[in-house]
Amino acid sequence: MQTKPIGAAALLIPATGLVLVFMGLPLIYLFRYSLNQYVPGEFIVDGFTLENYRIFFSEAYYLTGMWTTLLMAGAVTILCITLGLPIANWIARQSGTLKTILLMAVILPLFISNAVRAAGWMVAFGQAGVLNYVLLQLGLISEPLQIMQTPIAVFIGMTAVNLPYVVLTLQSIFEGLDENIDFAAASLGAQPLQSFFLVRLPQVVPGILAASMLSFILAMNAYATPVLLGGPSFRMMAPMVVVEIMNKANWPLGAALAFILLATTVAISILAALFIRRRY
Known part of the structure; x- marks a missing residue:
C-alpha cells in the first residue's frame, strides 16, 4: 500500500496553529480591550465604545506621536539603506578569514539587547561623555x-540598532549575484563605481525594498532606544502605549494605541509588498 507524500500545506498546519494561538488570540483580545470604557480606578470596564479611537484622532498629543514615529522610522530606514549598501557590497566581495571577521562584526551587536546598547550611547552622548570630550579636546x-534627550540621539541609536539587519539582508542579496557581470561591465569600459550603480544596484532593488521594510518595521515598534535616549x-x-497601560492604567486607550500602531505598520508593509510583487 502506497502512502501519499505529505503536501506543503499540511506541513504548515502546526506552525500556522501556533501563530494563530500565540499571536492571533492576543490580537483579538487587544482589539476587544480597545473597545472598552475607561473608568479611573477600575481595571477593565466592559462596554463597547469607539471613544479611545476618537481620542487618538482628535488630540494633537497622540497624532504628534504617530507623526514623529513615521518620520523617525522613515529617516532611520533611509540612512540604514544608504550606509548598508556599500558595506554589504564590500563584504560580499571579500573571501576567507576577512569575510568571516566582517560578518561576525556585523552579527555580534545583535547578541546585545537594545537597552544595553542604548545605555552605551547614553555614556557616549552625556555631558561628560566620550563625544563631548573628543570635541572639546579638538x-x-x-x-x-x-x-542626550534629543531626536538626534534617538536617530543615531535606532540607526545603530537597525543597520546590522539591513547589512545582513543586503549582503545575502549581493552574494547571489553572478561575479561575471562585473567582468562584463569592465570589458565594456565601465569603472567600478559605474558598474555598481548601473549593473549591480538594479539587480538588488527587491532586496533593498525588503531590507527597507524590515528596518521600517523595527523602527516603528522601537521602545528601549526612544525611552533611554529621547x-x-x-x-x-x-x-506612549506603555505609558498609558503601565503609568496611567488606561488599558482601553493603551490597547487602542497599540492596535493603531500595529495596523499602520501592517498596512504600510502590505502596500510595500504589493509594490514589490507588481514591480518585480
Missing part, C-alpha cells in the same frame, strides 16, 4: 553639547 566646541519629552508610539 577645540571644535567651547562647552559640552546637549545631545527622554520623557520625546514621544513615539511604543513608549
